[in-house]
Amino acid sequence: MNLRTRLPALIALGSAALLTASVTAQPAVAASEKKPQRSSVALQWYDTTVATIAAGGAPPLAQVTNSRTWAISWLAAARATRHTPYGVDRGDYQEAALASAVHTSLTALVPSRAKELDDALHKTLEAVPDGPAESKGVAAGVRQARLVLASREGDGLDPASVNRPFAVPNAAPGVWQPTPPASAPAIQFGTRLAKPFLLDSADQYRSPAPPALGSARYRADLAEVRAYGEQNSKVRTAAQTETANFWASLSLTLYNEPLRVAVARSAGSLAQQAKLVALFHVASVDTQIATSDSKYTYLRWRPVTAIRTGTINPDPTWTSLSNNPAHPDYPSGHNTYAGSAEVVLTAFSGFRTAPFQVTSPSAPGVTRTYTAWKQLSRDNLNARVYSGIHTRSADEAGLVLGKRVAVHTLFNQWRLFGSL
Structure with missing residues (x-):
C-alpha cells in the first residue's frame, strides 16, 4: 500500500502512526529537573x-x-x-x-x-x-x-525568485485573470520552481483537477460563494463575517500562536521542541511549493471572475467581501497551510489540547478559543468561502494537499537528520 492510499488511515490514527519513536511524547519531567x-x-x-x-x-x-x-x-x-x-x-x-x-x-x-x-x-x-x-x-x-x-x-x-513574472493567459471560461479592484499581476508563480526540503518534486502530490465547468459540484460551489461571499451578503451571519475577517491574515502570522502553544505545552526535551518547530516549517515550505504547482497548473479563475463574466447568471457588479489575492483559486493556499499545520501539530500533541486563544491582525479585538487543531482547519475552510475569494472545492482540495505534504515530511524526516 503506497502513501497516497494509506494517508486517511494515518491521519485518523494520529501521532502514534504518524511518527517514529523519535517524536513520541516524552514522559513528564520531575519538578526538580x-x-x-x-x-x-x-x-x-x-x-x-x-x-x-x-x-x-x-x-x-x-x-x-x-x-x-x-x-x-x-x-x-x-x-x-x-x-x-x-x-x-x-x-x-x-x-x-x-x-x-x-x-x-x-x-x-x-x-x-x-x-x-x-x-x-x-x-x-x-x-x-x-x-x-x-x-x-x-x-x-x-x-x-x-x-x-x-x-x-x-x-x-x-x-x-518566488515572484518571478507570470504571463497572464488570454481570457477564457475558467481561466484565471487578474481580479478587481487592483487587477494586480500574479504573485508566487516562482514558488513552484523552488527546491523543496523533502518533496521529490513540486508536483508529487498535485491536487486532482477542479470540478468541471457546469458540473453539479461547480454550480453548487458558485452558488454558495455567490450568496455567502458577497460584500453585502444578506445570508452571511455576523459570526460568519467575523470568521472571514479573522482568518484573512497571512497563515504564517495566524499560526504563530497555535504553534507556540504546542511548544509551551510539550512534555518533550528541548530537542523535541526544536524538532516540532523545524518540522512544522519544513512541511509549510514544501506545502507552499506544492500549492504553487497546483495553482499554476490548473489556473482556475476566482469566483469574482466566474460570477461577473461566466455563463451562470452573470452579475457584473458582484463584489467579494475580501480582496482577492493575486493568484489562481484552486487550491486554497490558506487551507494547504492549515492542513499541513494540523497534521504536524496533531502528530506531536494529539488531536485535542486544553483551551487556547488565538488573535488575528485582521480582526482587532477579537479572540477565539480552540481545543483541537482541526478546528483551525474548519474555520480556515469556511472563512475563504465567506470572504468570497475561494470555492469550497478549492478549500477542501487545499486541506488534503497540505495534509499529504505534511505526512510526507513526517515519514521522511530522517533525511534531515541522517548526517551530522
Missing part, C-alpha cells in the same frame, strides 16, 4: 524568531521566504540539540546549542536584526554555566546553522 528553564529557552528563541521576521523579514507577498527562515533556523537547532557529547550536562549543552543555532541562522538571513539577536544570545548564555557544555553547545549550533544555510543556498525561495 531543569524543565522550566529549558522550556523558557525554547520559547525565548521562538519569540525572538517571531520578532525578527516581523521587523526585518521578507515582504508579505513572499510569505514562503519567511517560512524558509523559520525552517532553516529551527532545523539547525533540532540538529544541534539531537545528541549531547559524553561528559557534559545535557540541559546546559542543549540550551547553548539551540540559542547558537537560531542566532547564527537568523543573523545570516535577517542581518538588519544582528544587534537584537546578539543581545538575545547574550541573555541565554548568561544563564548557562561557563564550561565545556556551553562551549560545545555554541560550537554545535554554529556548525549546524552553517551546514543548513549552505544546503539551502540558491534554493529559489528568495522574494525575487
Whole structure:
C-alpha cells in the first residue's frame, strides 16, 4: 500500500502512526529537573524568531521566504540539540546549542536584526554555566546553522525568485485573470520552481483537477460563494463575517500562536521542541511549493471572475467581501497551510489540547478559543468561502494537499537528520 492510499488511515490514527519513536511524547519531567528553564529557552528563541521576521523579514507577498527562515533556523537547532557529547550536562549543552543555532541562522538571513539577536544570545548564555557544555553547545549550533544555510543556498525561495513574472493567459471560461479592484499581476508563480526540503518534486502530490465547468459540484460551489461571499451578503451571519475577517491574515502570522502553544505545552526535551518547530516549517515550505504547482497548473479563475463574466447568471457588479489575492483559486493556499499545520501539530500533541486563544491582525479585538487543531482547519475552510475569494472545492482540495505534504515530511524526516 503506497502513501497516497494509506494517508486517511494515518491521519485518523494520529501521532502514534504518524511518527517514529523519535517524536513520541516524552514522559513528564520531575519538578526538580531543569524543565522550566529549558522550556523558557525554547520559547525565548521562538519569540525572538517571531520578532525578527516581523521587523526585518521578507515582504508579505513572499510569505514562503519567511517560512524558509523559520525552517532553516529551527532545523539547525533540532540538529544541534539531537545528541549531547559524553561528559557534559545535557540541559546546559542543549540550551547553548539551540540559542547558537537560531542566532547564527537568523543573523545570516535577517542581518538588519544582528544587534537584537546578539543581545538575545547574550541573555541565554548568561544563564548557562561557563564550561565545556556551553562551549560545545555554541560550537554545535554554529556548525549546524552553517551546514543548513549552505544546503539551502540558491534554493529559489528568495522574494525575487518566488515572484518571478507570470504571463497572464488570454481570457477564457475558467481561466484565471487578474481580479478587481487592483487587477494586480500574479504573485508566487516562482514558488513552484523552488527546491523543496523533502518533496521529490513540486508536483508529487498535485491536487486532482477542479470540478468541471457546469458540473453539479461547480454550480453548487458558485452558488454558495455567490450568496455567502458577497460584500453585502444578506445570508452571511455576523459570526460568519467575523470568521472571514479573522482568518484573512497571512497563515504564517495566524499560526504563530497555535504553534507556540504546542511548544509551551510539550512534555518533550528541548530537542523535541526544536524538532516540532523545524518540522512544522519544513512541511509549510514544501506545502507552499506544492500549492504553487497546483495553482499554476490548473489556473482556475476566482469566483469574482466566474460570477461577473461566466455563463451562470452573470452579475457584473458582484463584489467579494475580501480582496482577492493575486493568484489562481484552486487550491486554497490558506487551507494547504492549515492542513499541513494540523497534521504536524496533531502528530506531536494529539488531536485535542486544553483551551487556547488565538488573535488575528485582521480582526482587532477579537479572540477565539480552540481545543483541537482541526478546528483551525474548519474555520480556515469556511472563512475563504465567506470572504468570497475561494470555492469550497478549492478549500477542501487545499486541506488534503497540505495534509499529504505534511505526512510526507513526517515519514521522511530522517533525511534531515541522517548526517551530522
